[in-house]
Amino acid sequence: MIIVYLIDLDRTYFVLESDYQIENIGFIKKGAKMRIEKGFPEGFTQYSLILNLSDSEETKLFESDKWNLSMPYWLRPVNSEIEIEGDLYFKLIRLGSFYNWPQNKKNEFLLKIDSLKQDESVSKEEKKFIEFIDILTKHDLFDKPYFNLRLDSTRIISVYLSTSDYNKIQKFDRQELINEGKKINIKIKGKEISKDIFFANRIIEINKVNGKTHWKK
Numbered sequence: 311m312i313i314v315y316l317i318d319l320d321r322t323y324f325v326l327e328s329d330y331q332i333e334n335i336g337f338i339k340k341g342a343k344m345r346i347e348k349g350f351p352e353g354f355t356q357y358s359l360i361l362n363l364s365d366s367e368e369t370k371l372f373e374s375d376k377w378n379l380s381m382p383y384w385l386r387p388v389n390s391e392i393e394i395e396g397d398l399y400f401k402l403i404r405l406g407s408f409y410n411w412p413q414n415k416k417n418e419f420l421l422k423i424d425s426l427k428q429d430e431s432v433s434k435e436e437k438k439f440i441e442f443i444d445i446l447t448k449h450d451l452f453d454k455p456y457f458n459l460r461l462d463s464t465r466i467i468s469v470y471l472s473t474s475d476y477n478k479i480q481k482f483d484r485q486e487l488i489n490e491g492k493k494i495n496i497k498i499k500g501k502e503i504s505k506d507i508f509f510a511n512r513i514i515e516i517n518k519v520n521g522k523t524h525w526k527k
Contacts, residue, residue: 322346324357330385331502337388356382391499391511396467398494399460400484400525406468407446409455409476416452449503455480459496459508460524469498471510478516484525493521 323343330338344357363369386392408416423443426432432440446452455476459469471479482494495517500510 329388331388333384333386335383336505338385388501391501393497393499393514394459394461394508395495395497396459396461397521397524398479398482398496399458399466400523401458402525402527404458406456407454407470408452409473445504445507449507449509451503451507451509459498467506467508469500469508469510470503471498471500471513475510475513478513484523487518487523488525491520491522492518493523495519495521 323345326338326340326342326344328340332338338359342359344359347356347358349355408419411419423440426436426440443452451470454470455473456468456470457476457479458466460466479494479496487493495515497514497516498508498510499512499514500508502508
């Protein structure tokens with residue numbers, strides 16, 4: 311980080327020299343200036359970032375009965391590799407990549423996406439889907455296979471990976487696992503592309519264990 315001394319405010323600011331991910335929330339870009347608040351003996355420091363938001367934007371009040379509540383988020387470099395673990399999650403109807411699609415079908419689909427981008431009347435759902443396709447294209451995931459991983463009761467992500475690693479996953483049958491009272495626990499290492507998208511460079515462990523296999527139509 312670069313330290314910037316702002317004499318007028320009598321505060322010390324730090325400038326980020328790379329992009330960071332805000333834990334489970336989003337991203338903060340290189341060049342953002344954060345004010346130092348407090349250092350901790352455990353080896354980390356808390357910073358604050360002052361944000362302005364128009365009163366016309368929609369927000370939702372978060373209520374708590376705790377006095378002086380503080381909710382810090384961890385930052386980590388966007389390009390850092392991390393390990394995550396979860397359970398294989400089955401979606402019967404899904405569209406998350408174009409792995410094994412014929413090239414002419416891919417081209418037709420991309421033309422439709424380009425057409426939607428020019429349409430000012432697209433819905434919020436369509437805008438989100440366009441953003442999703444743009445992320446896949448930007449990170450070269452458009453043609454890669456993927457599976458869904460259930461991290462906890464509230465978060466399910468799409469994990470993209472190589473064809474060889476995908477073959478280790480696709481062999482599992484949902485109904486067989488349900489009949490056996492089993493689930494597939496998977497530990498992987500890779501990069502978090504967004505809150506809901508992960509690229510796995512390596513599968514560390516795949517274990518069939520006792521438990522419920524979760525799925526959705």
